[in-house]
Amino acid sequence: MLGPIQAVIVDLDGTMVDTLGDFEEALNRTMADLDLPPVTRALIERTVGKGSEHLIRSVLAHQLALPEVTGLANVCQARNADTLYEPAWQRYQHHYQRINGQFSAVYPGVVEGLAALKARGLPMACLTNKPLAFAQGLLVAKALDGFFGWTFGGDSFARKKPDPMPLLGTCAAMGVAPPRALMLGDSQNDAQAARAAGCPVVLVSYGYNHGEPVQQVGADACVDRLDALPALIQ
Template identity: 70%
Template sequence: MKTHFSHLQSAIIDLDGTMVDTLGDFEVALNRTLADLDLPQIQRELVSRTVGKGSEHLIRSVLTHQLALPEVASSGLMCASRTLDDLYELAWPRYQHHYLAINGEFAQVYPCVAEGLQQLRSAGLTLACLTNKPLSFAKPLLAAKGLDRYFSHVFGGDSFERKKPDPLPLIRTCDILGTEPARTLMVGDSSNDAQAARAAGCPVVLVRYGYNHGEPVDAVDADAHVDVLTQIQGALTLSC
């Protein structure tokens, strides 16, 4: 039996790919970091396939991809002093520096996000933002885009011991909100969000315009799939 909207008390909303299209920020910050390491630049398509599991995973995935390029492998850059772990240790502080310098500058809020959040709040739901993005990145981004006012709590990928798709962040967020998982909706854009929600016992709605590692999100198990956040209430009401 799917969850009816009227049964809900709160909602947990993902950030990247759900509320804000941040691929531009990722692309710029990563390319500036790669330039610092004398590695080739990347295209946005690679970011869309690797984003979603936290900045650490993103950086490691990008470094692995770049180090495997023929021009890099044959250049001698991959030597004892430039293993993946060594490069990551160099890349992480540079990436933090570059990302914070442009946070939100190359990102856009998706259509109907503010209206959708207001609709959920007006329906009596308490909202929390839960993202795998570091909290020091997430809070300034929400503030810059005028979305912070909708949330009673904001949690990042470093707020808990584990990240989505592990259910722990959702379970802990439900505890802090004081709501049962079965009455707490997860809204996201990827299988990460859906897997975490199912394991935590939360209903889940996925948006179709996000990233989902480059795969069609309609194939992911969810209570509903929507084109914009303003469709959530209707989708959950009609699906039951």
């Protein structure tokens, strides 16, 4: 049992919503704009979770290193991850804004779990490394926004998870001490941020932990569905 818990902070991508489809669509439209090969879901799953800037830089570096691209020596001399980042970022924002939520799905047990937590009177905040505008749009698109009194994105604070700053800022906004605020996420980013902030942490088993087993992260608990969480909280 975890507790006493006075508030719950919930990650978004890989925890509440399977957004790999959204990332894949937006990134592949971006790659097409830049005349680069399409990305694979495996690459996205390994690189997502540390914010859109990190995702785009990682994808660009990977795609530019592919044999079919490096073979174009005369082109590659003028095309590298640094020079392509700004146009890639602009195109990615353009595409993601238009498809946000269309290629994603809420995980089983999420609505039931959030409803049970809300019924117990626990205030909840959504804290994600996704840009705030995208996070707010996705929560509305999936009818999850009504569960949260606060939403913070990767651009809401000066630093992103796994830095503890976002969790500490969220706790301050909610008026709860970190040891009484439970972090629910899907990756080592969430666990490391929670540990550094002094928050207890539970991870779901199905998310995007950079391709590594989430059970190895060392959270306080791991659940297969979000609706299993209320039973663990005092």
